[in-house]
Amino acid sequence: MPARPAGVTSYSPCVTAIAELVAVLGPGKVLTDPDVTDSYARDRTFLEPGKPLAAVLAESRDDVVAVMRWASAHRVPVVPRGAGTGLAGGATAVEGCVVLALHRMAAIRELSPADEIAVVEPGVITADLDRAAREFGLMYAPDPSSYEISTIGGNLATNAGGLRCVKYGVTRDSTLGLEVVLADGRVLNTGRRTVKGVTGYDLTGLFVGSEGTLGVITAATVRLRRAPLVYPATIAAEFGSLRDAAAAVAAIIAAGCQPSLLEMLDRATLKAIDDWKNIGLEPSVQAMLIAQSDAVDGQAVAERMRELCEDNGASFVAASADRREAEELIGLRRMAYHAKERLGSCLVEDVCVPRSALPDMISAIEDIAARHGVPICTVAHAGDGNLHPVFVFDRGLPEPPPEVWAAADEVFRETLRRGGTLTGEHGVGLLKQRWLALETGPVTEEIHRGVKQVFDPLGILNPGKAV
Amino acid sequence: MPARPAGVTSYSPCVTAIAELVAVLGPGKVLTDPDVTDSYARDRTFLEPGKPLAAVLAESRDDVVAVMRWASAHRVPVVPRGAGTGLAGGATAVEGCVVLALHRMAAIRELSPADEIAVVEPGVITADLDRAAREFGLMYAPDPSSYEISTIGGNLATNAGGLRCVKYGVTRDSTLGLEVVLADGRVLNTGRRTVKGVTGYDLTGLFVGSEGTLGVITAATVRLRRAPLVYPATIAAEFGSLRDAAAAVAAIIAAGCQPSLLEMLDRATLKAIDDWKNIGLEPSVQAMLIAQSDAVDGQAVAERMRELCEDNGASFVAASADRREAEELIGLRRMAYHAKERLGSCLVEDVCVPRSALPDMISAIEDIAARHGVPICTVAHAGDGNLHPVFVFDRGLPEPPPEVWAAADEVFRETLRRGGTLTGEHGVGLLKQRWLALETGPVTEEIHRGVKQVFDPLGILNPGKAV
Numbered sequence: 001m002p003a004r005p006a007g008v009t010s011y012s013p014c015v016t017a018i019a020e021l022v023a024v025l026g027p028g029k030v031l032t033d034p035d036v037t038d039s040y041a042r043d044r045t046f047l048e049p050g051k052p053l054a055a056v057l058a059e060s061r062d063d064v065v066a067v068m069r070w071a072s073a074h075r076v077p078v079v080p081r082g083a084g085t086g087l088a089g090g091a092t093a094v095e096g097c098v099v100l101a102l103h104r105m106a107a108i109r110e111l112s113p114a115d116e117i118a119v120v121e122p123g124v125i126t127a128d129l130d131r132a133a134r135e136f137g138l139m140y141a142p143d144p145s146s147y148e149i150s151t152i153g154g155n156l157a158t159n160a161g162g163l164r165c166v167k168y169g170v171t172r173d174s175t176l177g178l179e180v181v182l183a184d185g186r187v188l189n190t191g192r193r194t195v196k197g198v199t200g201y202d203l204t205g206l207f208v209g210s211e212g213t214l215g216v217i218t219a220a221t222v223r224l225r226r227a228p229l230v231y232p233a234t235i236a237a238e239f240g241s242l243r244d245a246a247a248a249v250a251a252i253i254a255a256g257c258q259p260s261l262l263e264m265l266d267r268a269t270l271k272a273i274d275d276w277k278n279i280g281l282e283p284s285v286q287a288m289l290i291a292q293s294d295a296v297d298g299q300a301v302a303e304r305m306r307e308l309c310e311d312n313g314a315s316f317v318a319a320s321a322d323r324r325e326a327e328e329l330i331g332l333r334r335m336a337y338h339a340k341e342r343l344g345s346c347l348v349e350d351v352c353v354p355r356s357a358l359p360d361m362i363s364a365i366e367d368i369a370a371r372h373g374v375p376i377c378t379v380a381h382a383g384d385g386n387l388h389p390v391f392v393f394d395r396g397l398p399e400p401p402p403e404v405w406a407a408a409d410e411v412f413r414e415t416l417r418r419g420g421t422l423t424g425e426h427g428v429g430l431l432k433q434r435w436l437a438l439e440t441g442p443v444t445e446e447i448h449r450g451v452k453q454v455f456d457p458l459g460i461l462n463p464g465k466a467v
Numbered sequence: 468m469p470a471r472p473a474g475v476t477s478y479s480p481c482v483t484a485i486a487e488l489v490a491v492l493g494p495g496k497v498l499t500d501p502d503v504t505d506s507y508a509r510d511r512t513f514l515e516p517g518k519p520l521a522a523v524l525a526e527s528r529d530d531v532v533a534v535m536r537w538a539s540a541h542r543v544p545v546v547p548r549g550a551g552t553g554l555a556g557g558a559t560a561v562e563g564c565v566v567l568a569l570h571r572m573a574a575i576r577e578l579s580p581a582d583e584i585a586v587v588e589p590g591v592i593t594a595d596l597d598r599a600a601r602e603f604g605l606m607y608a609p610d611p612s613s614y615e616i617s618t619i620g621g622n623l624a625t626n627a628g629g630l631r632c633v634k635y636g637v638t639r640d641s642t643l644g645l646e647v648v649l650a651d652g653r654v655l656n657t658g659r660r661t662v663k664g665v666t667g668y669d670l671t672g673l674f675v676g677s678e679g680t681l682g683v684i685t686a687a688t689v690r691l692r693r694a695p696l697v698y699p700a701t702i703a704a705e706f707g708s709l710r711d712a713a714a715a716v717a718a719i720i721a722a723g724c725q726p727s728l729l730e731m732l733d734r735a736t737l738k739a740i741d742d743w744k745n746i747g748l749e750p751s752v753q754a755m756l757i758a759q760s761d762a763v764d765g766q767a768v769a770e771r772m773r774e775l776c777e778d779n780g781a782s783f784v785a786a787s788a789d790r791r792e793a794e795e796l797i798g799l800r801r802m803a804y805h806a807k808e809r810l811g812s813c814l815v816e817d818v819c820v821p822r823s824a825l826p827d828m829i830s831a832i833e834d835i836a837a838r839h840g841v842p843i844c845t846v847a848h849a850g851d852g853n854l855h856p857v858f859v860f861d862r863g864l865p866e867p868p869p870e871v872w873a874a875a876d877e878v879f880r881e882t883l884r885r886g887g888t889l890t891g892e893h894g895v896g897l898l899k900q901r902w903l904a905l906e907t908g909p910v911t912e913e914i915h916r917g918v919k920q921v922f923d924p925l926g927i928l929n930p931g932k933a934v
Contacts, residue, residue: 112821112823113721114717114720114721114821114822114823115821115822115823116720116822117821137723158665159665159669161663165663169640170663172669172672173636173640182910186910187910188910188911188914189908189910189911190911192819192886192887192888193821193886193887194819194820194821194851194852194853194886194887194888194891195819195822195851195852196628196632196637196819196848196851196852196853196888196891196892197819197888197890197891198625198626198676198888198890198891198892198893198894198895199888199889199890199895199899199903199906199907200895200903200906200907200911200915200933200934201673201676201677201681201915201918201933201934202626202639202669202672202673202675202676202677203911203914205639205669205672205673206668206669206672206673208669209665209668209669210668210669214668226723226725250581253581253583254580254581256604256693258693295763296762296763296764297763297764352659352661352662352663352664353661354579354581354582354584354660354661355581355582355583355661355662356579356581356582381663384661384662384663385661385662385663386661386663419659419660419661420659420660420661421659421661421663421664421665421666422666423664423665423666424661424663424664424665425663425665426665427665428665428666428667432666436666436667439666439667440666440667441656443649443653443654443655443656444655444656444657444667444670447655447670447921447922448667448668450921450922451668451918451921453921454914454917454918454920454921455914455917466667466668467667467668
């Protein structure tokens with residue numbers, strides 16, 4: 001995969017330029033030792049990064065302003081970075097860039113229970129914000145599987161989803177306003193502190209999911225939501241086929257259960273978890289659904305979901321007796337990616353189909369895996385139609401072998417044929433660049449280029465990513 | 468107020484150009500009789516429109532494409548129009564424009580209960596879509612007061628809110644994808660049919676609320692939501708002071724009641740309704756709150772809201788015994804604007820403050836009204852902090868007298884001082900142009916200009932509006 005930017009053709013970085021940056025930022029913030037900068041150059045993909053000139057550890061908005069002014073003056077590409085937990089290469093360093101690491105900007109500047117908002121810096125760990133809100137009976141809803149290690153900044157960059165977003169929406173739905181440093185160092189404030197507002201264009205929404213290509217987010221005003229009063233009612237259902245599980249998902253949605261979590265794991269995923277954590281997986285189990293309801297009548301809803309699972313062929317459905325048991329179950333789900341990483345290198349995909357297409361899409365993936373002889377483990381935020389087929393390949397290989405790319409290519413095409421999208425929540429990054437045009441088409445591409453040009457005329461912001 | 472576009476400096480429309488348009492579109496779609504076109508030139512504001520060259524009644528996307536190609540070729544400004552129920556001058560004709568009326572494009576192209584989405588044309592009446600969805604146990608959540616007469620297209624243009632948006636969000640929150648005809652006639656498809664997706668920039672969100680300045684929306688894929696199974700539990704509370712009512716609102720939000728509707732009416736508004744419909748308004752009543760809960764435990768929530776109203780000084784709280792009574796009550800609320808229109812010409816404002824600032828903002832408005840000697844009637848989507856102070860003035864005047872503008876100016880400044888916004892749901896249109904810079908600032912303005920330039924380089928789309 002290419003890690004070189006397409007837009008920028010010549011850079012003029014040199015030792016004196018870096019010295020200038022050090023002089024502006026002060027000591028301890030500019031790292032240039034290649035062994036150190038390499039550790040800031042990668043995300044969680046297999047993608048081989050370019051060599052950064054430096055990694056900057058920003059501590060304030062003014063640091064970010066200084067970096068962007070300097071980068072504009074010297075035409076140096078800047079790759080913003082949160083915790084590096086991305087799965088699409090959005091934070092992968094490009095050759096000759098400065099990695100702008102934002103994890104030190106980790107203050108919750110404000111948390112207002114009365115207005116149900118918080119103002120946070122990009123380096124705040126997602127779960128930390130959620131915990132801070134819980135102190136006031138509130139929650140920060142978006143909860144990507146990685147939420148104990150990912151940052152709000154990274155979540156904003158990719159418009160991250162998560163397990164709860166089947167009920168509460170994705171990161172964009174929780175974002176009211178942003179403070180952004182533009183490519184030339186100007187500071188732009190978007191949005192508002194109010195829950196409604198239509199003054200001007202929706203620049204807030206435009207930045208969310210733009211993968212650091214339009215500006216560097218240095219603060220966000222996010223919406224908090226009322227936390228459920230009791231721990232959600234939880235069930236886990238085992239199925240003899242993945243398609244049955246998908247049919248149960250469709251039935252649960254169609255019945256209006258409004259689950260607050262509805263996750264699906266296939267046998268390969270369960271096996272990987274079982275090999276690691278010994279969960280006592282039965283040989284006949286081909287799929288598991290985990291469902292929660294945090295509604296006031298959650299127990300009744302869980303009971304209805306249990307019936308619908310049984311109606312659709314579930315062999316065993318357990319209602320979690322207590323919170324600890326349920327949390328362990330959800331913990332296993334959050335562990336799925338790490339379990340698969342133990343098997344080898346992973347190409348993690350993130351397709352999303354209209355919910356009614358889920359059973360067919362599941363069948364299509366099984367068929368593709370069989371035809372290409374490629375093992376695919378799939379977990380899904382099933383209630384959203386968001387599937388993560390994971391292609392595991394030999395750790396010795398620098399990138400996926402041709403049959404994996406061929407299988408992935410078919411998965412994308414089958415997704416688009418069903419009215420779906422290439423990426424539900426991970427972003428395009430570098431990884432999905434080659435399929436982007438299939439979904440967007442030439443008019444969208446022209447508009448994307450035009451928008452990019454408005455915000456980043458020199459093409460220095462995370463070049464080659466997202467669009 | 469100015470109704471002339473700022474961007475376009477010379478137009479070359481003439482009789483032959485119009486003849487060309489008629490030839491392309493066929494008979495019956497191009498109206499040029501000034502008496503007729505004048506009726507397409509106004510919205511619900513007092514603003515005196517410019518004279519349109521013609522009004523085009525588009526029947527298809529291809530008609531819109533033809534109009535935009537023609538308009539680009541001849542540099543004719545185009546003002547898109549839904550039902551003309553706007554309250555900010557967004558659809559007010561500019562001199563020498565073509566009004567592009569979209570009310571004939573009123574098909575619900577698709578309604579998928581399984582995917583909980585609909586694909587609709589811009590001329591669909593909002594309440595009609597909601598009714599169509601109810602056939603399947605679903606609803607279209609956004610419900611501006613005007614929803615029986617406003618169109619989806621107009622709602623998209625202004626990112627309309629409504630009564631239910633305190634729980635279900637505004638129009639943007641229900642919009643998944645758009646079909647848009649750009650200024651030069653190219654067709655852009657944005658977004659998706661899936662509930663999640665992060666491929667490319669959020670162009671869908673960018674168009675929603677852009678007031679027809681970036682393109683003409685010819686279809687929208689919208690999200691439907693599960694309709695509550697029973698009619699919401701409803702209470703109405705009367706207060707001796709508006710500030711008490713606002714305090715009750717803050718208490719209801721802080722207690723986590725999550726109302727599905729929370730509306731406030733001041734005495735002046737109630738009086739206007741009483742004068743019209745004879746609702747038996749008591750002399751001591753200075754404010755009314757109407758609250759609903761559509762939760763499963765709605766009756767219990769309504770009871771809790773009743774207690775909180777009483778704790779905050781409500782003199783009388785009635786729980787509506789049945790659906791008919793509750794619907795009448797909500798009907799009165801929806802009638803508020805029409806009741807005020809009977810009193811004279813109206814300058815309708817639409818400020819929104821953080822919810823905790825509601826009581827103070829209410830006091831500030833009362834103070835401003837007293838100091839300027841200007842009567843202000845206020846209704847509010849109180850649960851969102853969204854206030855509609857309405858300045859009623861003599862119908863004989865062509866526009867609000869100076870003291871009304873001065874009072875409005877103070878209302879805007881007090882709003883912004885509290886971290887609020889000029890417009891919660893009506894849009895900037897022409898009416899709020901003169902205050903826009905106070906909220907946005909120079910960097911945002913530059914970005915707005917840049918974005919506008921990408922989509923509409925000739926400046927022919929609804930010039931002088933929104934940004």
